[in-house]
Amino acid sequence: xxxxxxxxxxxxxxxxxxxxxxxxxxxxxxxxxxxxxxxxxxxxxxxxxxxxxxxxxxxxxxxxxxxxxxxxxxxxxxxxxxxxxxxxxxxxxxxxxxxxxxxxxxxxxxxxxxxxxxxxxxxxxxxxxxxxxxxxxxxxxxxxxxxxxxxxxxxxxxxxxxxxxxxxxxxxxxxxxxxxxxxxxxxxxxxxxxxxxxxxxxxxxxxxxxxxxxxxxxxxxxxxxxxxxxxxxxxxxxxxxxxxxxxxxxxxxxxxxxxxxxxxxxxxxxxxxxxxxxxxxxxxxxxxxxxxxxxxxxxxxxxxxxxxxxxxxxxxxxxxxxxxxxxxxxxxx
Ligand SMILES: C[S@@+](CC[C@H](N)C(=O)[O-])C[C@H]1O[C@@H](n2cnc3c(N)ncnc32)[C@H](O)[C@@H]1O
Numbered sequence: 001x002x003x004x005x006x007x008x009x010x011x012x013x014x015x016x017x018x019x020x021x022x023x024x025x026x027x028x029x030x031x032x033x034x035x036x037x038x039x040x041x042x043x044x045x046x047x048x049x050x051x052x053x054x055x056x057x058x059x060x061x062x063x064x065x066x067x068x069x070x071x072x073x074x075x076x077x078x079x080x081x082x083x084x085x086x087x088x089x090x091x092x093x094x095x096x097x098x099x100x101x102x103x104x105x106x107x108x109x110x111x112x113x114x115x116x117x118x119x120x121x122x123x124x125x126x127x128x129x130x131x132x133x134x135x136x137x138x139x140x141x142x143x144x145x146x147x148x149x150x151x152x153x154x155x156x157x158x159x160x161x162x163x164x165x166x167x168x169x170x171x172x173x174x175x176x177x178x179x180x181x182x183x184x185x186x187x188x189x190x191x192x193x194x195x196x197x198x199x200x201x202x203x204x205x206x207x208x209x210x211x212x213x214x215x216x217x218x219x220x221x222x223x224x225x226x227x228x229x230x231x232x233x234x235x236x237x238x239x240x241x242x243x244x245x246x247x248x249x250x251x252x253x254x255x256x257x258x259x260x261x262x263x264x265x266x267x268x269x270x271x272x273x274x275x276x277x278x279x280x281x282x283x284x285x286x287x288x289x290x291x292x293x294x295x296x297x298x299x300x301x302x303x304x305x306x307x308x309x310x311x312x313x314x315x316x317x318x319x320x321x322x323x324x325x326x327x328x329x330x331x332x333x
Contacts, residue, residue, distance in 0.1 A: 017152075018151070018152075018153060021146075021151050021152045022184055024146075025146070025149055025150075025151050026149070028143075028146040028147050028149070029147055029148070029149050033143055033147045035113075035140055035143065035144070036105055036106045036109050037106055037107075037110040037111075037113050037140070038109075038113075039106055040107065040110040041110075042114055043110070043111075043114040045069055045070045045072075045118075046070060047073075047074060048070065048074050049074075050071060050074040050075055051064075052064050053065045053298060053302075054298075054302045054306075056282075056305075056306050059281075059282060059285055059286060059288070060287040060288075061278055061281075061282050061287065061288050061305060061306070062288070062289045062290070063275075063290045063298050063305070064289065064291045064298075065291075065292060065293070065294075065298045066291065066293060067293055068115050068271065068291040068293070069114050069115050071270075072118030072119065072121070072122050072270060072291070073121070075122060075289070077266060077289075078121055079121065079123070079125075080122075081124060081266050081267075081268045082127050082188060082261050082265035082266050082267065083127060083129075083130075083188070083256070083257065083260050083266075083267045083268070083286075084127065084128070084267075085130045085257075085267070085277045086115070086116075086130065086131050086132065086269065087131075087132040087246070087248055087269075087271050088112065088115065088131075088132075088133070088270075088271050089101045089271070090136075090137070091108040094246065096294065096297075097294040098293060098294045098295075099293055109137075109140055112140065112141065115270055116131075116144055116148070119268075120145075120148055120182075122268060123182060125183060126181075126186040126187055126188065127187070128153075128187050128260040128261075129145070129150065129180045129181070130177060130180075130260070131145075131177075131180075132158070132175055132176070132177055133176050133178065134175050135176070138178065145178070145180045150180040150182060151180060151181055151182070151183070151184050152178070152179070152180050153181055153184065153187075154179040154223050155176060155178060155179075155223070156177035156178070156224070156225060157174045157175070157177065157225065158174060158176075158177050158225050158230070159174050159224055159225065159230075160174070160230065160231050161173060161226075161231065162231060162234065187260070188261055188262055189259065189260065190259050190260070191220045191259065192215065193258040193317070194220065194221060194255050194316065194317060195219065195220060195318065196218065196219060196221050196317070196319055196320060196321055197217055197219075197319065197322070198217060198218060199324075200217070201216075201217030201218070201320075202322045202326060203322050203324050203325070203326055205326070218318075221321065222321070225321075227319070227321045228315075228319065229312055229315050229316075233247040233248070233249055238311045238312075239311045239312065241274040241275075241301075243296075243300060244273055244274035244297065244300065244301075245273070246273065247273065247274045247276060248276050250276060250280055250311060250312050250313075250315070251312065251315050251316035252316075253276050253277050253279075253280040254280050254310075254313075254315070257277075257280050257281055257284055257286060258316075261281075261286055262286075263284065263285035263286060264287065266287045266288070267281040267286045267287065267288045268288065268289040268291070269290050269291065270291045271292070272290030272291055272292035272298060272301050273292065273297065274297075274300065274304060275290055275305045278290045278305045279304055279305045279309060280310060282305055282306075282309070283309055283310040283313050284313075290302075290305070
């Protein structure tokens with residue numbers, strides 16, 4: 001069974017979905033998928049000098065202030081970015097400083113396709129792209145990236161438990177973490193750097209996991225992410241940066257950065273917000289670029305990236321996400 005080469009078939013083949021995505025990638029580019037955003041003209045960026053507002057060395061870290069559709073198109077590193085993490089405005093009428101989060105649906109889709117295209121151009125041939133997005137736009141983003149020829153590696157879910165109560169439908173408790181790459185064979189993928197305890201080790205006391213030749217009692221995390229430090233950043237959370245909307249937990253970015261980049265690689269976030277991506281990238285020795293349209297927001301993010309730093313370095317690694325207590329009998333099931 002050669003899982004790396006994607007020859008595993010059937011429900012038990014963990015590479016099955018990747019195999020299907022990879023095989024179908026060429027057809028998605030030519031089958032003429034149409035979405036609402038396609039009814040509007042694409043944004044045409046203006047050529048400009050691309051000067052970062054702030055810059056720090058060792059590792060090279062930069063923050064640009066501006067519309068990411070413009071900055072991405074004018075970056076000196078077009079085609080050289082190793083990893084992009086994007087957490088865009090969701091068009092939920094959030095009061096961002098200087099940004100209208102209340103577009104028509106067609107405008108929002110057009111905006112989404114435009115910045116996605118900018119990211120695709122900025123990525124290196126071996127680069128990976130992650131998008132954090134809720135239910136209402138996940139499908140459109142997946143279809144756009146597929147029709148642009150990218151391959152979906154994982155459709156992860158960030159599960160949190162503080163969704164606002166409503167009785168009209170089930171309570172929202174997740175956002176999608178979409179993981180795409182240009183080339184599954186050449187992408188950077190470091191599973192050993194993000195291992196967590198397996199349920200066999202942490203619940204069942206199963207001896208077999210301790211008999212493995214390496215990574216005893218550990219596994220690559222599942223594609224649903226939750227647990228200690230994975231909740232929304234609210235209240236008196238140590239990571240919280242006041243004045244920022246929708247801050248993402250450090251553990252989330254740490255898992256993405258460690259698994260999909262190497263020290264010295266270039267990581268980019270087109271919607272920097274409070275600066276979580278650059279903070280984590282810098283703490284782990286990656287070069288990074290943040291882009292943020294609000295001067296005020298970007299200034300605060302830069303303070304976090306360069307002066308405050310990561311609060312919970314390595315908290316995403318080595319723990320257990322088990323949902324049951326350890327069994328006393330040592331059952332193997
Ligand atoms: C959801 S927040 C990002 C939060 C971030 N992931 C964090 O952990 O703090 C989206 C950010 O994108 C910024 N933004 C909105 N439109 C933008 C654009 N066209 N270009 C650059 N930044 C933009 C907003 O000002 C806001 O700070």
